Amino acid sequence: MPQAVHLIQLAGSDQSFPCADNDTLLRAALRHGIAFPYECNVGSCGNCKFELLEGVMSFCWPEAPGLSDKDRAKNRGLGCQSKPSGPLQIKLRTSEKYAPQHRPVRTTATFVSKHAITHDLSEFKFETTTPVAFLSGQYALVQMPGIAGPRAYSMSNVGLINGHPQASQVMEFQVRRVPGGHGSAHLFDQLAPGAQVEIDGPYGMAYLREDVERDILCVAGGSGLAPMVSIARGTFNSPKMQSRKLHFYYGARSLQDVCGLDMLQALSDWDARGHYQAIISGEPDTANLTNPYLRGFAHDAVAQSFGERLQQMEIYFAGPALMGQSLLKTLIDLKVPMDQVHFDQFY
Ligand SMILES: Cc1cc2nc3c(=O)[nH]c(=O)nc-3n(C[C@H](O)[C@H](O)[C@H](O)COP(=O)(O)OP(=O)(O)OC[C@H]3O[C@@H](n4cnc5c(N)ncnc54)[C@H](O)[C@@H]3O)c2cc1C
Ligand code: FES
Known part of the structure; x- marks a missing residue:
């Protein structure tokens, strides 16, 4: 059955976009190049909030944790969880940094x-x-x-x-x-x-910046491995980045969780330009952890290894929200410019 398509008008601007009734407002907006703010896309972070001024919509996941009861009482919705049932007028502050490089x-x-x-x-x-x-x-x-x-x-x-x-x-x-x-x-x-x-x-906005002439630090925790491996693969494949060094820090709970080095060593030139460090947080003190492992948390290891040199690096990280918050605080304390930091937190 063909889907009905509704027009979504952004109040106070001349911007509007069509949204099918089986799509969400956030994703339809991005498909049309509208810079709708977001992060997780799955109802958890709350970054895609907007206010409904006119019209009727439905919610994919009414209990999504990104929206509080106070938000609901104020007619706010999550862009990633709201579908239109007819034309809508919404209040939203767009921000150019969310404009998609490639439309979803x-x-x-x-x-x-x-x-x-x-x-x-x-x-x-x-x-x-x-x-x-x-x-x-x-x-x-x-x-x-x-x-x-x-x-x-x-x-x-x-x-x-x-x-x-x-x-x-x-x-x-x-x-x-x-x-x-x-x-x-x-x-x-x-x-x-x-x-x-x-x-x-x-x-996602934590994509590889090929034009930036800074060495790279990737920090991955747990399943945050995937996007950091992709960043490393992109760096070593990009003709523009052949002089860039890449440091890859992997935070694991135990020895059996450590991974990633084999994928990086498969990249040509890794031995000359790449550096991998595993950091283990959860092994008992009796475990004999020596080189090549560090004991502790990724954010502490990064601060100890690089200190203020982080200010000259392009930094990417991905993994559990707790790791992300600790690392972000470390980078702020070390006065790293935030436009050099790109991350996804896994909710
Ligand atoms: C940007 C981002 C990137 C991620 N990348 C990875 C990755 O590369 N590898 C990886 O292993 N994990 C990744 N995750 C985490 C992953 O998306 C899942 O949250 C995780 O795998 C747990 O999913 P689950 O279905 O096993 O657990 P569940 O507990 O069944 O589901 C948790 C997830 O499902 C969503 N959810 C739960 N119920 C509903 C519902 N009724 N309707 C809609 N959504 C619902 C929640 O928001 C939450 O994201 C990423 C998360 C984010 C936000
Ligand atoms: S982007 Fe919608 S709640 Fe995170």
């Missing part, structure tokens, strides 16, 4: 294969029906059959490289099995080669 598209994708990275982290390969133009470090939404709401997963394969504008039909995700998690259980236990999912992307 919806496509079906076929599951091809998976391989284990650690005891609970695996890489899943999909082939999309429509090519998707994404940048290294971005993520996509994966809608699995029978699972309420899409899940955000970052691509681990290399994105578009300047001068090679070839959209990809391959998307690889590195997913951690979350105890009790519905989406990860589906991927690990039910997906057979040939199975179809829906993919919507790309999203």
Whole structure:
């Protein structure tokens, strides 16, 4: 059945965009180049709030944690969880930094294969029906059959490289099995080669800046491995970045969680320009952790290794929100300019 399409008007501006009734306001806006602020895209962070002035809408996930009861009472909604039931007028402050570099598209994708990275982290390969133009470090939404709401997963394969504008039909995700998690259980236990999912992307602002002439620090925690591996792959593949050094810090809970080095060592020139450091937070003091491991947390290790030299680096990080907040505080304390810092927190 064809979808009804409604016009969404931004109050106080001449901007408007069409939104199908099976799309969300945030994603439809980005598909039309409107710089709608957001971060997680899955109802958790609250960065996509807007106020409904006129019209009727429905909510994909009415209990989404990104919206408080106070917000609901004030007629606010989450762009990533709101669908129009007719034309709407909304109040929203757009911000140019959210204007998409490549507009998100919806496509079906076929599951091809998976391989284990650690005891609970695996890489899943999909082939999309429509090519998707994404940048290294971005993520996509994966809608699995029978699972309420899409899940955000970052691509681990290399994105578009300047001068090679070839959209990809391959998307690889590195997913951690979350105890009790519905989406990860589906991927690990039910997906057979040939199975179809829906993919919507790309999203996210933590993409590789090829034109910046600074050495790079990537910090990954847990399943934050994927976008940082993609950033590293992009850096080593970009003709513009051949003189750039890349430091890769991986925060793991225990020895069995440490990963990523083999993927980086496969990059040509890694030995000359790359540096990998694993940091382990949860092993007992009796564990014999010596070089090449550090004990502790990623944000402390980064501060001890680089100190104020971080001010001269382009910094990317991804992983659990707790790690992200600690690292962000460290970078602010060390007076790192925030326009050199790009991150996704995994809610
Ligand atoms: C930007 C971003 C990138 C991410 N990248 C990765 C990655 O590369 N690898 C990785 O392993 N994980 C990644 N995550 C985390 C991932 O999206 C999942 O949150 C995590 O895998 C747990 O999902 P689950 O289905 O197993 O757990 P569940 O507990 O079943 O689901 C948790 C997630 O589903 C959403 N959700 C729950 N119920 C509903 C509902 N009724 N309707 C709509 N949404 C609902 C929540 O917002 C939450 O994101 C990323 C998250 C974000 C925000
Ligand atoms: S982007 Fe909508 S709640 Fe995070």
